[in-house]
Amino acid sequence: xxxxxxxxxxxxxxxxxxxxxxxxxxxxxxxxxxVVVFSFSGSSNVGxxxxxxxxxxxxMLGNQQLMNALKNSIVIALWSTVIAxxxxxxxxxxxxxxxxxxxxxxxxxxxxxxxxxxxVTMAVMLLLWFTQTGLVPLGRTSITLAHIAFNISFVAIxxxxxxxxxxxxxxxxAADLYAGRWQAFRRVTLPLIxxxxxxxxxxxxxxxxxxxxITSFVQGPGATTLPVYVxxxxxxxxxxxxxxxxxFMIAISMVLVLxxxxxxxxxxxxx
Amino acid sequence: MTTLKERKGAQQESSNPKLERSxxxxxxxxxFFHAAPAYVYLTVFFTLPLLIVFVFSFxxxxxxxxxxxxxxxxxxxxxxxxxxxxxxxxxxxxxAIFNTLLCLLIAYPFAYWIATRxxxxxxxxxxxxxxxxFWSNFLVRTYAWRMLLDSDGYxxxxxxxxxxxxxxxxxxxAVFIGLVYGYxxxxxxxxxxxxxxxxxxxxxxxxxLFASGPKxxxxxxxxxxxxxxxxxxxxxxxxxxxxxxxxxxxxxxKTTLLGNYIVTQFGSARNWPFGSALSGAILFVxxxxxxxxxxxxxxxx
Numbered sequence: 220x221x222x223x224x225x226x227x228x229x230x231x232x233x234x235x236x237x238x239x240x241x242x243x244x245x246x247x248x249x250x251x252x253x254v255v256v257f258s259f260s261g262s263s264n265v266g267x268x269x270x271x272x273x274x275x276x277x278x279m280l281g282n283q284q285l286m287n288a289l290k291n292s293i294v295i296a297l298w299s300t301v302i303a304x305x306x307x308x309x310x311x312x313x314x315x316x317x318x319x320x321x322x323x324x325x326x327x328x329x330x331x332x333x334x335x336x337x338x339v340t341m342a343v344m345l346l347l348w349f350t351q352t353g354l355v356p357l358g359r360t361s362i363t364l365a366h367i368a369f370n371i372s373f374v375a376i377x378x379x380x381x382x383x384x385x386x387x388x389x390x391x392x393a394a395d396l397y398a399g400r401w402q403a404f405r406r407v408t409l410p411l412i413x414x415x416x417x418x419x420x421x422x423x424x425x426x427x428x429x430x431x432x433i434t435s436f437v438q439g440p441g442a443t444t445l446p447v448y449v450x451x452x453x454x455x456x457x458x459x460x461x462x463x464x465x466x467f468m469i470a471i472s473m474v475l476v477l478x479x480x481x482x483x484x485x486x487x488x489x490x
Numbered sequence: 491m492t493t494l495k496e497r498k499g500a501q502q503e504s505s506n507p508k509l510e511r512s513x514x515x516x517x518x519x520x521x522f523f524h525a526a527p528a529y530v531y532l533t534v535f536f537t538l539p540l541l542i543v544f545v546f547s548f549x550x551x552x553x554x555x556x557x558x559x560x561x562x563x564x565x566x567x568x569x570x571x572x573x574x575x576x577x578x579x580x581x582x583x584x585x586a587i588f589n590t591l592l593c594l595l596i597a598y599p600f601a602y603w604i605a606t607r608x609x610x611x612x613x614x615x616x617x618x619x620x621x622x623x624f625w626s627n628f629l630v631r632t633y634a635w636r637m638l639l640d641s642d643g644y645x646x647x648x649x650x651x652x653x654x655x656x657x658x659x660x661x662x663x664a665v666f667i668g669l670v671y672g673y674x675x676x677x678x679x680x681x682x683x684x685x686x687x688x689x690x691x692x693x694x695x696x697x698x699l700f701a702s703g704p705k706x707x708x709x710x711x712x713x714x715x716x717x718x719x720x721x722x723x724x725x726x727x728x729x730x731x732x733x734x735x736x737x738x739x740x741x742x743x744k745t746t747l748l749g750n751y752i753v754t755q756f757g758s759a760r761n762w763p764f765g766s767a768l769s770g771a772i773l774f775v776x777x778x779x780x781x782x783x784x785x786x787x788x789x790x791x
Contacts, residue, residue, distance in 0.1 A: 339749040371532060473622060480618055
């Protein structure tokens with residue numbers, strides 16, 4: 220296959236394709252870069268460069284409310300990720316390894332819904348659920364439970380993609396060598412799908428750390444998360460401190476995403 | 491404990507239907523057993539809450555705004571026909587449709603460009619470059635536009651310098667830009683997946699049969715990438731229909747969308763039953779779109 224799939228189009232079409240391509244990359248990156256650059260500006264006016272300075276990061280670290288919100292975010296993200304990863308991986312196994320069981324079709328569909336449903340509707344659903352049943356008071360627990368609800372689906376999809384590449388004969392081979400079910404899973408299946416599991420877990424961590432809408436609905440007094448706190452700040456006014464927090468958040472998600480992609484890519488190379 | 495080998499042996503032993511049936515039953519039970527924890531969890535924290543929304547959309551409202559289940563009525567659903575609500579619904583649908591179309595218009599040539607004009611190794615790199623801003627916080631990305639579109643923001647300065655536009659913040663164009671920015675990657679990824687997988691020898695065959703470039707594109711490439719177009723459109727349309735953060739940060743009073751209106755019902759307006767009816771309406775549209783998607787043989791993402 221040549222470099223150009225399909226035929227080479229007329230020059231002006233080629234030019235438009237290339238211009239559009241670079242335009243999209245500029246569109247995606249320039250706004251983020253403006254935020255990052257101005258987070259290092261010494262000026263207290265958001266859009267004016269006032270020389271390199273770390274004062275906004277300093278102010279961020281000194282903001283007690285913000286640090287509390289960050290702590291909540293981390294605790295909630297870790298718990299929801301661990302639980303969602305276990306449940307999501309088991310769900311992916313059930314769909315990939317077992318083709319026929321009662322309720323499989325419904326489960327398959329149900330697993331996709333939390334991904335496509337708009338945030339606001341899911342937030343409303345969970346708020347009504349928590350307040351009307353009264354089983355869980357609104358607070359860190361209710362936020363964690365809500366995050367697990369959307370993270371299961373994302374983990375399941377990533378792990379399922381990995382399972383689809385895996386040869387089921389591997390497990391049979393282990394069984395031929397008298398490995399029990401658990402042993403076969405522990406020694407053969409798990410190591411093989413581990414990149415997918417870790418990739419899914421990092422994705423879950425990112426989504427939990429990023430969620431604003433659902434969290435702001437099911438949060439309780441004194442238990443807010445970092446994005447929800449920042450959302451509150453942004454609605455009030457635009458300050459350079461928000462630039463610093465934003466840059467910090469971008470850095471976190473970038474590390475997590477690159478990690479997640481790294482795991483998934485390594486898994487592709489193994490095949 | 492039965493081993494996998496026994497299971498496999500039992501499956502192959504089709505001469506013994508009784509053994510086969512018991513193996514299948516065991517198989518079925520194991521599948522359910524693996525799914526059970528997630529199944530139960532999603533039933534409790536997703537399906538039941540979803541049903542509760544519909545239940546409370548028929549509830550009446552007490553003086554404090556709390557929903558009361560005595561006194562069922564259709565008031566909340568009837569309110570969907572009010573002029574104000576209709577304006578917001580029409581505005582949200584218009585915004586979501588235009589957003590989907592513009593994303594398609596930008597993302598299709600973009601995905602095509604990556605899938606056909608880049609080397610294999612560069613392709614992955616370019617795709618990662620699309621993913622990185624996609625996964626960085628939605629809120630932060632929206633905030634970036636608030637900076638750019640405000641009176642002293644760069645976009646405004648460029649507009650004033652060229653005399654083409656003024657301050658766009660808190661107007662519909664600002665919300666529109668924010669939505670395109672937020673959801674464009676949702677369109678790029680399925681389109682890319684569809685184009686990447688495509689059998690390009692079909693296009694070559696078409697060209698060999700003297701189809702012109704545009705005709706080959708219209709008759710071969712476009713139909714073959716249809717699953718990607720449909721998947722991407724649903725992935726953009728549904729969240730933009732329920733958008734809340736973008737219009738909240740970039741829009742003003744005249745750009746209230748369904749998402750904001752729902753949040754208001756649960757916040758300052760304190761009308762939970764009406765908010766539930768609005769959410770129920772969105773859920774209904776979403777389920778319709780999803781069913782339509784699976785009907786067209788989707789599930790290709």
